[in-house]
Each structure stands twice: as structure tokens, then as C-alpha cells.
Amino acid sequence: KAGVTQTPRYLIKTRGQQVTLSCSPISGHRSVSWYQQTPGQGLQFLFEYFSETQRNKGNFPGRFSGRQFSNSRSEMNVSTLELGDSALYLCASTRQGSNTGELFFGEGSRLTVL
Amino acid sequence: KQEVTQIPAALSVPEGENLVLNCSFTDSAIYNLQWFRQDPGKGLTSLLLIQSSQREQTSGRLNASLDKSSGRSTLYIAASQPGDSATYLCAVAGIYNQGGKLIFGQGTELSVKP
Numbered sequence: 001k002a003g004v005t006q007t008p009r010y011l012i013k014t015r016g017q018q019v020t021l022s023c024s025p026i027s028g029h030r031s032v033s034w035y036q037q038t039p040g041q042g043l044q045f046l047f048e049y050f051s052e053t054q055r056n057k058g059n060f061p062g063r064f065s066g067r068q069f070s071n072s073r074s075e076m077n078v079s080t081l082e083l084g085d086s087a088l089y090l091c092a093s094t095r096q097g098s099n100t101g102e103l104f105f106g107e108g109s110r111l112t113v114l
Numbered sequence: 115k116q117e118v119t120q121i122p123a124a125l126s127v128p129e130g131e132n133l134v135l136n137c138s139f140t141d142s143a144i145y146n147l148q149w150f151r152q153d154p155g156k157g158l159t160s161l162l163l164i165q166s167s168q169r170e171q172t173s174g175r176l177n178a179s180l181d182k183s184s185g186r187s188t189l190y191i192a193a194s195q196p197g198d199s200a201t202y203l204c205a206v207a208g209i210y211n212q213g214g215k216l217i218f219g220q221g222t223e224l225s226v227k228p
Contacts, residue, residue: 004157006157031214032214033214033215033216042218042219042220042221043203043205043216043218044218045214045215045216045217048214048215050214056214056215058215088155090157090158092158092214094214101145101146101163101207102146102148102160102163103148103160103214103216104160105150105157105158105159105160106157107156107157108156108157110155
């Protein structure tokens with residue numbers, strides 16, 4: 001079956017702009033999580049959505065936001081971009097009701113802020 | 115606050131060697147622990163997931179163990195191959211995990227020389 005799909009794969013923005021990233025989870029998965037990966041901080045949890053509701057949030061400023069649609073697809077938005085927002089943004093999905101809680105990741109969206 | 119540490123940060127071995135990657139965590143109240151592999155510029159591939167009630171999991175040449183009381187996990191790779199070269203990450207889910215929030219270590223960058 002198809003894995004987690006993230007678009008776009010690469011994008012370049014300038015400071016002050018905003019960006020929207022998209023994630024389509026594995027069919028049947030209802031939870032979507034977002035992570036930021038940078039060389040200095042590693043992988044950091046941004047937020048998680050389940051049934052169109054945010055149920056977990058990491059320690060990021062309000063410029064980072066997300067949403068989930070009724071088909072479980074999710075988007076995250078970063079407003080007023082800063083140079084430090086340059087990172088690989090990873091999306092992961094997991095099944096609701098799964099005892100394992102195993103996460104499956106997409107290939108990521110590489111954001112470069114100039 | 116849960117902290118995850120992986121040692122060593124980098125490891126270079128000749129092909130055919132058996133090797134062990136280490137992961138330690140500070141809070142033993144975990145739901146599960148997951149090992150991932152990441153190739154350069156790519157997303158994460160799930161390798162093994164160990165529930166908190168389990169001691170080990172095996173998949174092919176990989177074996178992961180978990181000692182919750184001491185806050186340690188190891189990933190054993192048998193008969194290493196150049197194709198095993200990648201960064202290996204461990205991540206823990208807290209006992210109150212609701213699906214998508216993992217705390218990651220910084221990873222071990224493995225290089226297997228032919």
C-alpha cells in the first residue's frame with residue numbers, strides 16, 4: 001500500500017514569507033504528526049492531529065500551525081519565516097487504536113529560507 | 115523531561131563485523147521504543163518497535179533489546195554490509211503516548227566499509 005506522501009519535496013523561501021506543507025497519511029491511518037529536523041537540534045516534535053483535532057503540541061512558537069482535514073490529510077503552515085526555520089520537515093502517521101503506536105514517516109519537505 | 119542519548123555519534127566498521135548501537139533514556143515510564151534508519155536527505159524507515167513489556171525484537175540481521183529499568187536499548191546488527199550505512203535513530207514514546215509524539219536521540223551515523 002502507498003506510504004506517507006509529503007509535498008512539496010523541496011522549496012526555497014525568503015525571510016518573512018509563509019509556507020504550507022502537505023502530508024497524506026497511509027490509508028486507514030487517522031493520526032498525523034509533524035517533526036522538524038535540523039543538524040543542531042535533531043528531530044523535534046511539532047504537533048499531532050487526530051480526527052481533525054490537535055491533541056499534542058511541541059515547544060514551537062505560534063508561527064507554526066497545522067490542521068487536519070476529514071480525509072486525514074494534514075497541512076502545516078509556517079508564517080513570517082526566519083533563517084532558522086530552514087530544516088527538513090517530516091510527517092508521520094499511525095493507526096488509531098493500534099497498540100503498537102508504530103510511526104511511519106514520509107520522505108520529508110526540505111525547506112530553505114534565504 | 116525525557117532525554118534520549120545515543121552513543122557513539124559515529125561509527126565506522128569493516129564489512130562483515132557484528133556491531134552494537136546504544137540508546138539510553140532518562141525516564142523509564144515509556145510505552146514503547148522504536149529504532150529507525152535514515153539515509154542522507156531521506157525520511158525515516160522504521161526498523162523495529164519494542165513494547166515496554168517486551169525484552170527484544172528481531173528482524174533479519176537486526177536485533178533490538180530493551181531494559182526499561184536501566185533505561186537502555188541496544189540495536190545489534192549482524193554481519194554488517196555497506197548497504198547498512200546510514201544514520202540510526204532511536205525514539206521513545208512516553209507512557210501517556212497518544213499516538214504520535216516521540217522523543218528522539220541524536221542518532222548514530224554508521225559507515226560500513228567494503
